[in-house]
Amino acid sequence: MKNLRRIAAVLLALTMVFALAACGSSGGGNTASTDTAADKADTSAKYRTLDEIKEDGEINIGVFSDKNPFGYVDENGEYQGYDVYFANRIGEDLGVKVNFVSTEAANRIEYLQTGKVDVILANFTVTPERAEEVDFALPYMNVALGVVSPDSRIITSLDELTADDEVIVISGTTAETYLAENDPEIKLQKYDTYANAKNALENGNAAAWANDNTEVIAYALQNPGYTVGIPTLGSNDTIAPAVTKGNDTLLKWLNDEIVALGEENFFHADYEETLVDTYGTEYEESLVVESGNAATGE
Numbered sequence: 001m002k003n004l005r006r007i008a009a010v011l012l013a014l015t016m017v018f019a020l021a022a023c024g025s026s027g028g029g030n031t032a033s034t035d036t037a038a039d040k041a042d043t044s045a046k047y048r049t050l051d052e053i054k055e056d057g058e059i060n061i062g063v064f065s066d067k068n069p070f071g072y073v074d075e076n077g078e079y080q081g082y083d084v085y086f087a088n089r090i091g092e093d094l095g096v097k098v099n100f101v102s103t104e105a106a107n108r109i110e111y112l113q114t115g116k117v118d119v120i121l122a123n124f125t126v127t128p129e130r131a132e133e134v135d136f137a138l139p140y141m142n143v144a145l146g147v148v149s150p151d152s153r154i155i156t157s158l159d160e161l162t163a164d165d166e167v168i169v170i171s172g173t174t175a176e177t178y179l180a181e182n183d184p185e186i187k188l189q190k191y192d193t194y195a196n197a198k199n200a201l202e203n204g205n206a207a208a209w210a211n212d213n214t215e216v217i218a219y220a221l222q223n224p225g226y227t228v229g230i231p232t233l234g235s236n237d238t239i240a241p242a243v244t245k246g247n248d249t250l251l252k253w254l255n256d257e258i259v260a261l262g263e264e265n266f267f268h269a270d271y272e273e274t275l276v277d278t279y280g281t282e283y284e285e286s287l288v289v290e291s292g293n294a295a296t297g298e
Helices: 002-039 050-056 082-094 105-113 174-182 194-202 213-222 248-263 266-274
Strands: 058-063 071-073 097-102 134-136 141-150 166-170 187-191 208-212 226-239 242-244
Touching: 050 058, 050 248, 058 082, 058 105, 071 082, 082 097, 082 248, 082 266, 105 134, 105 242, 141 174, 141 213, 166 174, 166 194, 174 187, 174 208, 174 226, 187 194, 194 208, 208 213, 213 226, 242 248, 248 266
Parallel strands: 058 097, 166 187, 166 208
Antiparallel strands: 134 242, 141 208, 141 226
């Protein structure tokens, strides 16, 4: 009798084990299948079409919040600057509200690909590498790289830098890419924000700061004691709005808008409203893309 009870107990235990194993196998299979499906979910870039933006009544535009005079927040908490002036005109002509999204150089592409913004207007230099990940509209500003340094030791050539010298760059900018590719022996101090880069230069943490020449020229003009010893480094490039790859309806509208604005000399008006206090009239013709060149992107 005892033996029969033992056998029955063993059989019951085995039955429970197999049942649990089956449930585990079934549950595990479903979980794995779900995870795999999630892993294989559509990872393509997200964007709103022109019609969707108009329907929503709001456009999200990424701009800098700490890059005076191009994109910054003033003492009243309002966005100001050259890019912001342009962004407001885009909203006006589209008939929608502009929602400004503060961006940093390193996350401009990410913000487009994830649908956080519809347009980037944050001093975005056009490069072939970036054009593989986003779609650039026609340009609205000319730019090159430049290098600013303290008056106590003005750097007029990269050859003047020693093995102990470091150069400040903003992560995700063309200055970082240019120096890494063309002068890899130069030590770089990388920062995510313009505010931190400026603080590092002012604290004497590096020999110089390399960035868009528009930015370093503005910095030197606004901060006595610093000089742009290298006003042009590398090639002459252009600044343009960017949209998510494949957002053709919004891209076409922006291109048409830029051509129309160029014909009415809007970008010269933008310069005179937002940049002339910093640069004077000396740089206007060299920085502003002429209306005749807008259609060709020159």
